[in-house]
Amino acid sequence: MARVWRFGEDVNTDQIVPGRFAPYVTSEAELRKYPFIEARPEFASSVVPGDIIVAGRNFGCGSSREYAPQALKLVGIGAIIAPSFARIFFRNGLNLGIPLFEADLQWLPDGAEVELNPEQAVLRFEDRSVQLPHPPAWMQAVWSAGGIVPYFREHGRFPGEAAQ
Amino acid sequence: MPQTLSEQILSNAAGRHVRAGDIVTARIDLAMVHDSIAPSVIRILHEELGAEHVWNAGRIAVAIDHVAPAATTQTAESQNRLRAWVRKEGIQHFFDAGRGIAHQVLIEEGLAQPGMLVVGSDSHSTAYGAVGAFGTGMGATDIALALATGQTWLRVPETIRVQARGRLRAGVTAKDVALRIARDLRADGATYQTIEYHGFDRFSLGERTTLTTMAIEVGGKAGVVPPTGLALADRSVPNWLRVEPGATYSRTLEIDLDELTPQIAEPNHVDNVVDLRDVGRVNVDVVYLGTCTNGRHEDLAAAARILQGRRIAPGVRMMVVPASSEALQLAVADGTISTLLAAGATLGTPGCGACIGRHMGVLAPGDVALFTGNRNFRGRMGHPDAQIYLGSPEVAAATAIAGYIADPREVVAVEPRAESSTVIPLMSS
Numbered sequence A: 001m002a003r004v005w006r007f008g009e010d011v012n013t014d015q016i017v018p019g020r021f022a023p024y025v026t027s028e029a030e031l032r033k034y035p036f037i038e039a040r041p042e043f044a045s046s047v048v049p050g051d052i053i054v055a056g057r058n059f060g061c062g063s064s065r066e067y068a069p070q071a072l073k074l075v076g077i078g079a080i081i082a083p084s085f086a087r088i089f090f091r092n093g094l095n096l097g098i099p100l101f102e103a104d105l106q107w108l109p110d111g112a113e114v115e116l117n118p119e120q121a122v123l124r125f126e127d128r129s130v131q132l133p134h135p136p137a138w139m140q141a142v143w144s145a146g147g148i149v150p151y152f153r154e155h156g157r158f159p160g161e162a163a164q
Numbered sequence B: 001m002p003q004t005l006s007e008q009i010l011s012n013a014a015g016r017h018v019r020a021g022d023i024v025t026a027r028i029d030l031a032m033v034h035d036s037i038a039p040s041v042i043r044i045l046h047e048e049l050g051a052e053h054v055w056n057a058g059r060i061a062v063a064i065d066h067v068a069p070a071a072t073t074q075t076a077e078s079q080n081r082l083r084a085w086v087r088k089e090g091i092q093h094f095f096d097a098g099r100g101i102a103h104q105v106l107i108e109e110g111l112a113q114p115g116m117l118v119v120g121s122d123s124h125s126t127a128y129g130a131v132g133a134f135g136t137g138m139g140a141t142d143i144a145l146a147l148a149t150g151q152t153w154l155r156v157p158e159t160i161r162v163q164a165r166g167r168l169r170a171g172v173t174a175k176d177v178a179l180r181i182a183r184d185l186r187a188d189g190a191t192y193q194t195i196e197y198h199g200f201d202r203f204s205l206g207e208r209t210t211l212t213t214m215a216i217e218v219g220g221k222a223g224v225v226p227p228t229g230l231a232l233a234d235r236s237v238p239n240w241l242r243v244e245p246g247a248t249y250s251r252t253l254e255i256d257l258d259e260l261t262p263q264i265a266e267p268n269h270v271d272n273v274v275d276l277r278d279v280g281r282v283n284v285d286v287v288y289l290g291t292c293t294n295g296r297h298e299d300l301a302a303a304a305r306i307l308q309g310r311r312i313a314p315g316v317r318m319m320v321v322p323a324s325s326e327a328l329q330l331a332v333a334d335g336t337i338s339t340l341l342a343a344g345a346t347l348g349t350p351g352c353g354a355c356i357g358r359h360m361g362v363l364a365p366g367d368v369a370l371f372t373g374n375r376n377f378r379g380r381m382g383h384p385d386a387q388i389y390l391g392s393p394e395v396a397a398a399t400a401i402a403g404y405i406a407d408p409r410e411v412v413a414v415e416p417r418a419e420s421s422t423v424i425p426l427m428s429s
Ligand code: SF4
Pocket: B066, B101, B103, B122, B124, B291, B292, B293, B351, B352, B355, B356, B373, B374
């Protein structure tokens, strides 16, 4: 079972990791302590690997700082589900191998216990089973490789090219 | 099939005819890395990707602008490691602390040119659209891949056309246009898309940069101003790059410049925009003039014209941080800086300053700031309990004098900016 952490709309990367806590001014080793340090101070200490973020639209807007999704990866976020993502965040999340699903699950309460199967894109909550949109095959290939770096090392090319 | 400017640039970069929606691998003309993200980029490049060297040292620009000069021993050490890496890789386009904000410097130096694909480790890399380039921001991993291969992959974006009509009135600026666009499109209105700005031929290069730096604030992948008009007269535009009638736009947003009045983004979202006259009385503690959006010479000079012979209100702290050393030199040469200092402002090293809340004027809890930058997120400039209002340099100057957010037209008799009033009729459009 995974816990749902609910967030609102337009969550920006300054909220996820404020610039003052960037690895450049703190250190990379400390990064896992900082996700939502000001917006939701209990998050970093209570989140457990596999937990899921469910948010409103435009998740991850603002700065291109990859250390925002990286901090979420370090605490083991299992997936992020939002009606829409800011482009750079989506790309960074994909590059790091974090499953991202574009769906509106804001009816889920904070703290809900759910089960997610990222491969099938199916989420179970109580007696409901929700089919999430299936990401395109090339995107799934990046996730299953563990991110863009292992993908590139394995294939020697960028995703999408084979599909041309 | 007629193409948008983004489709033209990405076709050139991909070496084949592309349309919105295509996923392409594209050749990069210029890649930018700044001090804040460089340590991660370098680690991923060498350790994770196993690349020995960058693909082309001549097509990479490195700037120390985010914490410039260094604020702590840790950032100082990190910057020295970056300098050593730049030397080892033979990167010539290196802009050390004090030269200015990467986006401004790359445009000043002529490194960013019409038709180029420019990627940067910074979301405001949309700035390069001011010269008719496709500029886009990416994270550390994408930039490391770009440095290793000279390529990146992209989904060719749909384009939103912003169509302006008329001319700005005195006291109303490109910043007000950018805020108006954020108000109309909202913070996610251009997600996965590009914005093309039509009807801005009269705009100076600086005014165009104000628009394009804020394309990301509505989610834009890029924001491109067609490279026409006097401001681009000295740049060579590739013959394949031109506005093609019949190109497909996902929507058109019309802006009537004649009717536009000063705009303010209230805390804590960039699209939380209202007419300044509806803001009510908001006393401020800090007025901050600078950033890649509004820290150029023309911005400083516009503020100085309003502050000329006046003093900032007691209790207000006014910080001026030029976007580049060139902006600073011009502002010294024509007396702009002495006017600002005589009015009671203080001056910071050209660069990002307190824009991301790391040094040089960060805000305390309870501080209220009028900021000429591009983001007013909670905690952006320091403490999360500070409040940030976004406005133009003219509004910043008027606010500094009044002590509360003020319309420049009500504080002094403002004149239109020289760039928009003296420019001779358009070359072409
Ligand atoms: S001035 Fe601010 S917005 Fe512009 S590049 Fe620097 S930190 Fe980013």
